[in-house]
Amino acid sequence: MTTVADPKAPRPPRAKPSRLTTRGNTELYGWVFMRASGVILLVLIFGHLFVNLVAGEGVKAIDFGFVAGKWASPFWQVWDLLMLWLAMIHGTNGVRTIVNDYAERPGTRLVLKSLLYLAFVITVVLGTLVIFTFDPCPSGSPADLLPSFCTAS
Amino acid sequence: MTAVLDAPEQVGAIPSFTVTLRVMRYLPGDDGVTPVAHWDEFQVLCHGTDRVLDALHKVKWEQDGSLTFRRSCAHGVCGSDAMRINGRNRLACKTLLKDLDPSKPITVEPIKGLPVIKDLVVDMEPFFASYREIMPFLITTGNEPTKERLQSAEQRERFDDTTKCILCAACTSSCPVFWTDGQYFGPAAIVNAHRFIFDSRDEGGAQRLEILNDKEGVWRCRTTFNCTEACPRGIEVTKAIQEVKRAMITRAF
Numbered sequence: 001m002t003t004v005a006d007p008k009a010p011r012p013p014r015a016k017p018s019r020l021t022t023r024g025n026t027e028l029y030g031w032v033f034m035r036a037s038g039v040i041l042l043v044l045i046f047g048h049l050f051v052n053l054v055a056g057e058g059v060k061a062i063d064f065g066f067v068a069g070k071w072a073s074p075f076w077q078v079w080d081l082l083m084l085w086l087a088m089i090h091g092t093n094g095v096r097t098i099v100n101d102y103a104e105r106p107g108t109r110l111v112l113k114s115l116l117y118l119a120f121v122i123t124v125v126l127g128t129l130v131i132f133t134f135d136p137c138p139s140g141s142p143a144d145l146l147p148s149f150c151t152a153s
Numbered sequence: 154m155t156a157v158l159d160a161p162e163q164v165g166a167i168p169s170f171t172v173t174l175r176v177m178r179y180l181p182g183d184d185g186v187t188p189v190a191h192w193d194e195f196q197v198l199c200h201g202t203d204r205v206l207d208a209l210h211k212v213k214w215e216q217d218g219s220l221t222f223r224r225s226c227a228h229g230v231c232g233s234d235a236m237r238i239n240g241r242n243r244l245a246c247k248t249l250l251k252d253l254d255p256s257k258p259i260t261v262e263p264i265k266g267l268p269v270i271k272d273l274v275v276d277m278e279p280f281f282a283s284y285r286e287i288m289p290f291l292i293t294t295g296n297e298p299t300k301e302r303l304q305s306a307e308q309r310e311r312f313d314d315t316t317k318c319i320l321c322a323a324c325t326s327s328c329p330v331f332w333t334d335g336q337y338f339g340p341a342a343i344v345n346a347h348r349f350i351f352d353s354r355d356e357g358g359a360q361r362l363e364i365l366n367d368k369e370g371v372w373r374c375r376t377t378f379n380c381t382e383a384c385p386r387g388i389e390v391t392k393a394i395q396e397v398k399r400a401m402i403t404r405a406f
């Protein structure tokens with residue numbers, strides 16, 4: 001005779017879900033950031049392209065003096081800094097989701113994401129450093145290569 | 154010996170044709186050594202009114218009794234026979250052979266992303282585990298009312314689309330994000346959460362949103378619309394997922 005389980009006996013506790021729960025709004029903020037930064041980047045990047053390539057003398061105007069002249073103004077410093085940071089966070093987060101979607105082994109994910117974050121840190125730190133410590137008038141350079149506001153030395 | 158019998162046959166004649174079924178076979182060995190899955194081809198004489206399920210039945214009943222697949226009601230309600238037919242997730246009982254170009258072989262595979270048990274039968278447990286996690290039942294507070302919980306037609310309309318789900322897993326197993334590691338909740342779980350989140354009688358909406366706010370929750374949706382295309386009930390699955398996302402954002406800000 002087989003014994004049938006007592007139907008009134010309490011049921012065994014439900015098996016724990018296999019996935020680790022990671023509650024919190026991180027992914028939500030990430031999702032919203034992608035949309036918001038995308039819209040801002042559209043303005044920043046097309047503004048950047050227009051000023052550098054179309055306005056005034058167009059693409060022929062670009063040389064050391066042109067870039068140095070731009071970075072002498074706080075407006076373009078802020079513009080380029082915003083563009084750098086937003087583009088890097090936007091791009092890194094995008095590649096992070098792609099890695100999550102396509103890399104199947106945890107080891108592959110870890111390696112790819114480590115490389116990604118390393119590239120992010122190097123680019124952002126270097127870029128920020130250049131924007132803030134840029135010297136538009138390096139001494140001992142021929143004056144015709146420098147922006148007009150440099151006093152010849 | 155009379156001509157009476159022949160006449161009706163001519164009138165109601167249904168075109169019949171031979172189709173080739175290419176079925177993905179998978180049989181785990183008893184010795185623990187798993188044989189490789191392989192394709193089997195079957196020639197079946199079918200009628201214009203036959204569905205893929207009828208062809209599979211003919212194979213099982215007349216040619217190869219070891220062919221294994223799930224089916225229960227055979228009329229598109231129970232959700233047992235979702236399979237990948239010609240590369241698309243459909244219910245075998247709702248797919249007419251004549252709509253599939255019977256001149257070419259018709260491929261039948263188990264749905265992707267879930268472990269195959271035998272032939273076309275997959276282990277649905279990971280799928281149902283996600284379903285249970287979103288608590289697919291009415292959550293209320295206070296005393297139970299002595300009469301029905303009333304709801305206006307407009308309030309009912311709000312979640313009408315997602316009440317149609319039959320849990321066949323056609324959507325979840327068509328989702329490329331689910332294929333990668335199977336950790337994503339999947340469209341079906343979100344659809345069934347949507348059914349309660351937007352129900353005016355339910356009070357567990359915040360809890361369910363919290364569950365789906367998970368790293369593996371709605372934010373892994375890439376809006377590829379595979380789920381909407383796969384749903385045999387015509388549920389706008391991607392739209393439902395987007396509505397859950399919107400509810401989370403309006404809650405957070």
